[in-house]
Amino acid sequence: MIQFDNVSKRYPGGHEGLAGTSFRLDSGEMAFLTGHSGAGKSTLLKLIGLLERATRGQVWVNERNLNRLKDRDIPYHRREVGMIFQDHRLLADRTVFDNIALPLVASGVGHQEISRKVRAALDKVGLLKKEKLYPLMLSGGEQQRVGIARAVVTRPPVILADEPTGNLDPELSREIMELFMQFNDVGVTLLIATHDVDLINTLDKRILTLRQGRMANDTGVAA
Amino acid sequence: MTGRRSGRGPAFARNRNPMTWLLRHAQVMLASLGRLSRSPLGTTMTAAVLGIAIALPAGLYTLVNHVQALSGAWDGSVSISLFLRPDIRDDEAERLAQRLHTLPGVGELRLITPAQALDEFRRLSGFGEALDILDENPLPAVLLVNPTPAYSSPDKAEQLLLELRARPEVELAQLDLQWVRRLHAITLAIERAVWVLAALLSLAVLLIVGNTIRLEIQNRRPEIEITKLVGATNAFIRRPFLYDGLWYGLLGGLIAWLLVSISLWLLQGPIAQLSGLYDSVYRLEGPSFTSLLAMLGGGGLLGLTGAWIAVGRHLSEIEPS
Structure with missing residues (x-):
């Protein structure tokens, strides 16, 4: 569950990322977040992952008011929110396996459980044979799948993706979106920022449109 | 939804199993050693600088100790x-x-x-x-x-x-007796100087380790950001750097002990000749096992402290964006 109550984010220097945004995404729901660059898509996702804090308004994620979450609890919050980025943010000097294992290692999961969970995640994104390779040896689409596997390996209830198909051709983009829909089928809440309107219009999911930091349009649940 | 009203929500699951914790420390400790051994030249150079900084006061202290023992022995031959x-x-x-x-x-x-x-x-x-x-x-x-x-x-x-x-x-x-007393006074003064020197060089060790760790933190900035992004605590991120500092200090201590040992061994001959001239059978004792422990302990502690200072100062600045 993600809920924004009249949330604003003003950056030092006066730029306004969000200006009084409100919306609610129920548990197990999947939605696309769209809008021009600078409309506040990234800011909104950063507030959910607590990469930044709201200047005004209330942000609720997984039953918790993030405004009241202490800094030392942020790591534990992030373990429940899988994040996927356009530039993948993989570690180039570690193998695919080690990249995906990182969230498990960071949360103190035992050795054998790590192997099992990483392989399960690799299997899900179809990269089981590539676990020993390094990210730069993979294609853009495969790197994005590694990023996705890393985000889901801890089985977080919420997954955020910021332009996950930004650098991919239409066919690969559709494959990635279908992967997200599979996660949604098993109950994961997903919020995916994208400007690929053509693609998401064919997917029959809720679309939230931001304009200058405000929620300009909401197609509603399963439009 | 009580969680919504209180604002705290459900408690986070935290892993507090002491065995897991110990195992993780052991892993990080070995991983840190492995990382240092993969850049042997850089590691050795840093450790050698630390070793020299520790060896100087340690060696002087050993010499002062010997001179004091010597002047004590000569108190008997008063005329x-x-x-x-x-x-x-x-x-x-x-x-x-x-x-x-x-x-x-x-x-x-x-x-x-x-x-x-x-x-x-x-x-x-x-x-x-x-x-x-x-x-x-x-x-x-x-x-x-x-x-x-x-x-x-x-x-x-x-x-x-x-x-x-x-x-x-x-x-x-x-x-x-006068000259014995003067020697005694001189060794006391030198001893004080050795302590001052030790304090200054300890500070140098802190700064060297601190700076090395600071550079390491900067080099691994992307890794730190990504690790924070996937939910690593500050303690988790701090740990490898602290172990780096500890290893640097221990290696420095070991090198210092070797340097002091070699120096004493080189002095053995001339000292024997000198004491022969004074009708004495004085022998320079080699550095003991205790002094090895002291140098390792001192080095390790200084390395850890230096790393701690660097980590405290620089790690909090790195947040994912």
Whole structure:
């Protein structure tokens, strides 16, 4: 569950990322977040992952008011929110396996459980044979799948993706979106920022449109 | 939804199993060692600088300790020189010597008559011809008194000196304890200097380790950001850097111990020669196992502290964006 109550984010220097945004995404729901660059898509996702804090308004994620979450609890919050980025943010000097294992290692999961969970995640994104390779040896689409596997390996209830198909051709983009829909089928809440309107219009999911930091349009649940 | 109203929500699951925690520490410790060993040149150079910084005060301290032990051993060989008035004749000096011999505290006693003294002076000083122009022997008779062991301590010897000085035949009485005391005072001063040096070089070790860790943090900035992004706690991110610091310190301590050992070994020969000249069988002890432990402990502690300072200062600045 993600809920924004009249949330604003003003950056030092006066730029306004969000200006009084409100919306609610129920548990197990999947939605696309769209809008021009600078409309506040990234800011909104950063507030959910607590990469930044709201200047005004209330942000609720997984039953918790993030405004009241202490800094030392942020790591534990992030373990429940899988994040996927356009530039993948993989570690180039570690193998695919080690990249995906990182969230498990960071949360103190035992050795054998790590192997099992990483392989399960690799299997899900179809990269089981590539676990020993390094990210730069993979294609853009495969790197994005590694990023996705890393985000889901801890089985977080919420997954955020910021332009996950930004650098991919239409066919690969559709494959990635279908992967997200599979996660949604098993109950994961997903919020995916994208400007690929053509693609998401064919997917029959809720679309939230931001304009200058405000929620300009909401197609509603399963439009 | 009670969680919504209180705002706290459900508690986060935290892993508090001590075994898992210990295992993770062991893993990070070994991983840190592995990382350092993959860049052997850089690691060795840093550790060598630390080693030299630790070896300097440690080596000096060892030397000061030896000199103190040495000056303690020489306290026993005290002697008092009694310069008699010039008008005292040889036979009178002889009688005085016999009388003094019966005094408590007087052990061995040797009389050097003016003639013997002149002879010795002529032989050793090289002023033989200059002495020939003198009409008479200007040198007084000298009585060399060695106190008995019971009177050899500085205080007792001083007391004996005062007693002997009071004799009418004695013009000047000198206790040769003076130089032992000076040596003692000098070693105390050097010891203090060694502590000051140790403090300064410890600071240097902190700065070197701190700076090395700071650079390492900067190099691994993307990794730190991503690790924070996937939910790593600050403690988790801090840990490898602290172990890096610990290993640097331990390696530095080991190198310091080797340097001190080699230096002492090189000094062994000359010191044996020197102590031979003083009729002593003094030997320079090699660095002990305790000193190895002390240098490893000191190095490790300094390395850890330096890393801690760097990590505290620089890690909090790195947040994912």
